[in-house]
Amino acid sequence: MSTTSIALTEVPASRPFPLHLHEWVTTVDHKRLGILYILLGVIFLAAGGIEATIMRVQLVRPHNDVVSPEAFNRMFTMHGTTMIFFVAMPLVFGFANYLVPLMIGARDMAFPRLNAFSFWMTALGGVFLYFSFLGGDGLYGAGSAPDVGWFAYAPLTAKTFSVGHSTDFWTLSLLSSDIGSIGTAINIIATILCLRCPGMMLGKMPLLVWLNLVMAGLVILAVGPLSAAQIMLLIDRYLGAHFFDTQAGGSAVIWMHFFWIFGHPEVYVLILPAFAFASEIIPVFSRKAMFGYSVMVLATIAIGFIGMSVWAHHMFTVGMSAGASTFFVLSTMAIAVPTGIKIFNWMATMWGGKIRFDAPMIFCVAFLFQFLVAGLTGVTLAVAPLDWQLGNSYYVVAHFHYVIVGGILFTIFAAIYYWLPKVTGKTYSERLARAHFWLFFIGFHLTFDFMHIPGLLGMPRRIYTYEPGRGWDTWNLIATVGVAFQAAGILFFAGNLVWSYLKGKPAGNDPWDAWTLEWSTSSPPPIYNYATIPVVRSRRPLWDLKHPEDPDWRYE
């Protein structure tokens, strides 16, 4: 194993394509797997985006007739499942894979082959999901994708209500990707705990590493229940069990608990890496050390713990006791405190700095504004009585897209622009990046700002059409127009990647004058990352190197 991997680094770049392909398929290098994860996410982002566009076109006016109700229901099921499991998770894991070993001065992840296995299990999950278009109905009739919604409430998934195999493809898809997620989470934790370079105590790790550590812990706690529920559902459907089969005395509510004890921590699984990107990018572009590092770490751990005890706020309308509702109001609101602390600390980091507005930073600044709104609408939804009105309405749809797009996707774009020069060794076009930003920013706000309003006016989610005369028409029209801007923004993003590939200039090792270890090695880094394992004395080893007269370790 070790001899072949050393040999591969010396192979010249102009090789026949099959060799290239073989090398990527069999790779166990954390950087290549990271890139594969990110590519997987970007490809499925296009698929999920097309599904969203179909839904928005159907909803552009009342009683529209672009797709059938069956097709629409498949679109929102596929959109949700795709975006969470095959866009957000792979992107998050891709960055963790690529960056964590580099940032802690390691040569690879702790378990390189588990890493490859996990990636391919996730990819297999995506294949299962999309194969359902062909194989969903089994032997009879044309194929179809699942149409049970991404949280697949029982008993809609029972054989009675979901004939054919579309639900089974959904289940297998999630089971497969769950195995990948847990494998990678174990790997991230083992890597961080065991492979840090000399001098990097837990308290000296970059915040990105801390946040990914907590993220991986949450994955292990949260994904298990989801897999358990999938297995129970499979047993229900094929072996005649009745866990969720309400017609035989099963419980629909148990499924909800299983799903949301996964589903809510999952939100933090996705948002913690977003915080991680912001926590690396904002200090570098403000030219200041992170304000309140230890408070940021504590707030992250607090979010991890509290995040495990808020799931039933997705279930305020299922008829919980007043006591239970009250508890989940408190736990959910409590999350706002550590989250608020984070926003304040980023702001304090920028305070007194010299802020440079390159593409990574403008995406991060937009993230701060948008995440502020997303957090505050989250507080309104934590108030159970308001949730009785707004839950399952378009207000909720707007809220969580504010989190996932306005929060997570914006920071992922920031991260891609920030680390692209490291990953490929080439620069990107700042002008194209700005066009991408402004188009996507305008589109995002057109779509999701105005989407809150039909929710307040009583529009439930997951309806393929709606009645005129309810005051929803204009807002839906604006939301659909926003999609065009978002799509244009994405085109500029894709164009920028192509531009960088064809015309990008050599980026150099440290284009941003940054402070974490990955910027000390070459761009792209060699397969072994560091010729000699670095030794660090502070949270910003490169700052110490660049400012020997005023090193960080004097103050930490």
Added chain:
Amino acid sequence: MSPTSILSPASTPADSIFGLSRFVLLNVAAIFGIVFTLLVYVVVRFRSRGIVDRSEPAQIYGSTQVELAWTVIPVLIVLALFLASARVIASIQDPPRPHGSLEVIVIGHQYWWEYRYPSLNIVTANELHVPVSDTAQPMPTFLTLLSADTDHSFWVPRLAGKTDLIPNHPNKTWIDPHESGIFLGQCAQYCGTQHAKMLLRIYVQPRDEFERWVREQQQGGQAAGSRGRRVFESMACINCHTISNTPASGKFGPDLTHIMSRDTIAAGAALNTRQQLRLWIKNPDAIKPGSKMPAMGLTDQEVDAVATYLETLR
């Protein structure tokens, strides 16, 4: 003004939620205003001016006092919001039950609503009739929510927040509309193909009008013999629909004993006119594709006859 806006409540639960929402909004808007202003200030004030100056700004690593301040203040705000929420949760979930309040059992079906008034011996569908409940003479309606198949959710935004209808899991909610009129809503939990056209219409009537409606509904079916009735009873129609005092006693579809007393058909998806009724009998998918009502393959004459028969069911 939207007929389904949560901002124009007409019943106590919706009204106390609206009151709470104004308090929450006040807090949230204040926080937004302050933090937004600070963020704008930081971004404008501390932007890098020119590329000439490459010196680094002063490095500040943190401040315990400042961190404490922005921890304690949010904790206090959260506590205030929590206490306000807890009060409203208790008041809505454990309401007083005045003597003489109306009891209705709501049963969700794919994709329509069944209403049973156990004390009045009435079974009807899709259009719920309840009396006005004014402060002088409170007469709230208590709803028991059941499901015959998948999950549904009962949501009439101007009257109350939503409550789910879950099989094997009976739920309760209540309304006490202060004004008469028609209140709209729809199913708010995805329940299958035609979730979108599972619409709710609540007819809130003055006391005397409501009592007249009750008397009419309590009369048995007065189906006369007709060609349409023979077609209806010779087809599978009777497997799903009930018309009292006739052999039709199915339970899967809406009770049609008094179908002509309703303004809409197909759970609010179409007006109850002869034309729509004919279309609905002939080809349900034309109005509500994916609904559980099958097209029976009737000839135009048979459809006419059945429609004429249904029009006698008042």
